[in-house]
Structure formats: structure tokens, C-alpha cells
Amino acid sequence: MYRYNSRSRIFSSGRISDKFESALTSIKRTVENETEDYILNVNETEYVNHLTEQYSMGVPEIMFEDVYADSYEEDIPSEYFPMSFHVYEGKKYKKEVIQFIIPVEGDADLLSNCPASSISLGGGGNFHIKGNTIVAEFINFHNDPKKIKQDFDSEVRGVHRNYETLSNDIISFNNSLASNTKSFLTQRKQKLLAKNDLMSSLGVPLKKKSNISETFSVPQPRFKEKLSIKPSVLEKGFNPEPTLDDNNYRHILKLINDVGKNFERMPSVYKGKEEEDLRDHILMTLDPNFELGSASGETFNKSGKTDIQLRYDSSVIFIAECKFWSGEKGYLKTISQLLNYLTWRDTKASVVMFVRQKDFTSILEKVGNSTKEHENYLGFIDKSDENWYNYRFHINGDKNRELKLAIQLYHLPK
Structure with a gap:
């Protein structure tokens, strides 16, 4: 093996875990350096996605199957020669060097790092990094191609062992990046909210200060049956707004889903019913199962022909729009119609x-x-059932004012 400076060899110039720590430190510093207005108003998911995308590391792909060979002549120092050769100390002699070159897709420099779980630096594979390739070189002393190929195969086995471990390290880092970034953002936001005593967005009771404007959140509902490119921010300051707890939102959606499934199980009862009639059946289930723990709050009510609203004082914090399927165009129009009702941050629908x-x-x-074609679409969250999709949308004109939107579909007879 023709050995090069260890700094250019793969798996030899420091642990990949050090690079991970450096990236997390940079993310935390970035979050800490954002302005207060930005942190309090930015869409958290979009901001986390932005930083995650910026700092995630692509696993470099070593194209083992695309290896090719080359050769050149080089003046080789005498100390590289086997004992059987008659050479003089301090002299150089011209010999052929055989190169095995393997292309790399992605950031080949990441291969210079030792896997996090490796006991010692290096440890298999004396390839060095050259541009977007890794290269192993062997001096042709004996014109023995079989021996050179055996030496090359031995080096490749060493590469495979460390490469698999390094790849898993990078994948694990990427998988945890969003949660770590979210944690940094949450910590910063909590500090700012605590400083301003604006605790409503955290879903906990307000501790009032005489010099702070009133902040509130929707009180914890009590169920009669025991049954979470860098975004730009348009706003200045931060205004407390009412929110509906995620657990209560999910419970409301489950009640709607239970009613919808009942429509499907008893088709003869609901055959020929119109949108408003079906809406009223849903409303009759929601209303007795849900009440706000505050005398100033209202419960579910009708608004227009087909929608159900949950209001807090004068603010709509939940809305359900009931429609018959009339095609994709009509479906997207229904979403737009619903969005026109909404102005609050963190509204559910x-x-x-x-x-x-x-x-x-x-x-x-x-x-x-x-759904993803709608201009207010931000992202898919998950599916709670085969007929129940959960999405992230934003209200009109501001991507930082995000709402959770469930799409629930039920098959009814004509």
C-alpha cells in the first residue's frame, strides 16, 4: 500500500460525533441570536424544518460497483521497497503505482471522520480522499496483479466495516435533528414568554402582572363523559390569542369520526339527508359531550348552513365545514371557504x-x-384512520399563523 498523509485518509481525522456537536452548537446559537419578535411569531414547524434542512448531513454514497483502475510512474523513496530489493537509503527509484479509484456521491469529506462508536481512529481502509473519489494506491514491485487485487479487496473490506457504522451515525443524527432543534426553540420561547408573562401559548393558567396586558387561553374543557428557506415574519410584537388544547381537538375529531362511521353503518337512516341535516346530527353529538370550564365561553353552535363552530368570546377557535363531495375543485374551494373564517394563530379545523x-x-x-395543491398548504401530519387525514395549513396571508386541518370523509348512500 502506498501510504499518504493520514489527514487525507478516510476514517482518520477526528470523530463524526464532534461534527454533530458543532452543528448542534451552531443551531442553538442561531436560535439564541434571533430577535424576540421573530421567535414569538415564526411558524415553529417551518422554522424547525428550515434549520433541520440546513444542518442535516447527507450520507456520502461510495459507489463500490463503479471502481476503476489507473496507473502512473512515481519516484518512490527507498524505505518503501521490500528487503529483497537492493536500494540505497535516502534514494528514490521510479516505479509504477496502481490506483483503484471509487467515485463518491455527496460530501466525500465526511468520510474523513471516524465513526462515533469506533474504538480508535482509522481502523480499516487506507483509502485517501481525492476530490469526489476515494483512492487506494499500490506500488507495483513484483508485477503480480493477483497480489495487488487481493490487497485491494482487503482494504475494501476495512472500508465497508467503518462506512456502515459512519452511515448509521449520520442517519441517527439526522433523525434526531428536528427534535433537538425544536427543543432549542422551545427553551428560547419559554424564556421570552416567561419574561413577558405571556403563558397562554403554553396552555397553562395565566399569572397576571399589573403592568402586563391580559393573556388567556381556552380553559381546559371538562367532558361530561370521561373519555404539539427561513420563514419570514410579518408581525411586530406578540399578541396573546386563545387556543384549543391539542388533546381536546383530537377528542372533538374522534366524536365527529364516530358519528360519521355511524352514518356508514346505518345507511337507511341517513339516506337522502342533506348537508344541513347531517351537520345537525354531528352537532347534537358534540354539544352534550363538551363544555368549556368558563362561564364566559360559548359551546358549539351553527353558523351558516353547513359549518359548526366553537367560539371563545368573539373568536372562532374551532370550525368544521360539512360538504358533499363534488370533485377536487369543489373540495379545494371548501378549504378556502373555511380559511376565510379564521384569523387566529393555532386555530383547529x-x-x-x-x-x-x-x-x-x-x-x-x-x-x-x-390537498397539497392548495396555496395555503404547509404539510401532511399523519392519518388517524383510513378516511381521516391531518394536515398543516396557514391562514390567508401569513405562513406563521398555522392551523391544524383534519379532512374526514364518510361514504353515504344516495
């Missing part, structure tokens, strides 16, 4: 679609494909 078409599966596929 649901679009309840009644489907009379026979091929219900194809309608579900259309929802999955077309």
Missing part, C-alpha cells in the same frame, strides 16, 4: 366530506393528491 360516489377509495386517493 375540520372539513367533513360526505361522499355519495360508489368508488370511495378513489375519492380518498384524490384527497391525498389534491
